[in-house]
Amino acid sequence: MDFITNINVWFYFIAYIVGGIPFGLILAKIFAKTNIKEAGSKSIGATNVLRVVKEKDPVLAKKLAVATIILDALKGMIVILIAKAIGLSFATQWAIAVLAVLGHCFSPFLKFEGGKGIATGVGVLLIMLPVETVLALIAWAITAKVTKISSLSSLTGLFVLLVSSFVIHPQIPHIKSHAPIILIAAIVVYKHIPNIIRLIKKEEKAAV
Structure with a gap:
């Protein structure tokens, strides 16, 4: 009974469900009449939205890609900000961050498939580790x-975030552990395994 009434548990559930909302898929279907799960890389993220919709309407593709990035980032941020506002612990906030990324990458609405977790990860980490995330974004922009x-x-951005988190915060404030960051990184890397293989083989195509 305590499990059902525990507010932390409810926030974990909400973080996973909200994180799983496939905004890229929804936007492409509504505004471009295109199912991005059946084209391009079949990912639900902004890159695939841009790649697939661009074939029909380049201007619309850019707008939908930007909207996808913003919405994917916000879905994790909003849950954490609400958790902060009502005074939930930092440990709970970190768990929410991990679960939001997990929900995006393994969406309950898509038979536990999903995106790569970058935008959602950036959103939650901007709140939890703003300095490291800004450094990661700079590295991402330069590499792109x-x-x-x-x-x-x-x-590259993920690598910079990981390294800088250990340099700037040898012990993460309040929780004294890098475990949540490592978990988020592990999820993102796992989802990028096909890309990593193509990068090693020099077969990865430019898409930025």
Whole structure:
């Protein structure tokens, strides 16, 4: 009974469910009449929205891709901000961050398939580790500008975030552990395994 009435448990559930909302898929279906799960990389993220919708309408593709990034980032941020507002612990907030990314990558609405977790990860980490996340975004932007490869840019940003989190915060405030960050990174890397294989084989296509 305590499990059912525990507010932390409810927030964990909400974080996973909200994180699982496939905004890229929804936006592409509504505004471009396109199912991005059946085209391109079949991912629900902004990169695939841009890639697939661009074939029909380049201007619309850019708008939908930007909207997808914003909404995917916000869905984790909003739950954490509400948790903060009502005074839930930092440990709970970190768990919410992990579950929001997990929900995006393994959506309950898509038979536990989903996106790569980058935008949702950026959203939650902007709240939890703002300095490290800004450094990661700078690294992402530079890599994207130079290589034009979305996956490489994302993985570079993730690497910078991980390294900087240990440098800036040898012990993460309040929880004294890097475990949530490592979990988020592990989820993102797992979802990028096909991209990593293509990068090693030099077969990954420019998409930024």
